[in-house]
Amino acid sequence: MTENSTAEIPQDAKTWAMICHLSAIAGFIVPFGNIIAPLIIWQIKKNEFPFVDEQGKEALNFQISVTIYLIVSALLVLIAIGILLLIVVGIMSLVLIIIAAINASNGTSYHYPFTIQFIK
Numbered sequence: 001m002t003e004n005s006t007a008e009i010p011q012d013a014k015t016w017a018m019i020c021h022l023s024a025i026a027g028f029i030v031p032f033g034n035i036i037a038p039l040i041i042w043q044i045k046k047n048e049f050p051f052v053d054e055q056g057k058e059a060l061n062f063q064i065s066v067t068i069y070l071i072v073s074a075l076l077v078l079i080a081i082g083i084l085l086l087i088v089v090g091i092m093s094l095v096l097i098i099i100a101a102i103n104a105s106n107g108t109s110y111h112y113p114f115t116i117q118f119i120k
Contacts, residue, residue, distance in 0.1 A: 013049035
């Protein structure tokens, strides 16, 4: 998807893509909710809307990457730097989720930085 093709994306697709990104905030409340919630939305809507398929993969790849970064940070708590890393990863994750949701609601593809591409 390019920015020039935003007029072709149905409003429902933009809304579901935005919800897919925002659903990752569930991870701040429920363990692994950051992966489970976007996965469910992506699985339900990916065949209906290509934009949701694309953005759902982005959201999942980012959330899996964030989970790995959080696990490594938690292990590094033993040498004190992990506490700072946990805070940085948490804040970075929240900010990037919001940026991705705003882009998706505008029909613009968003690619998260620092993401390992597990799902292609």
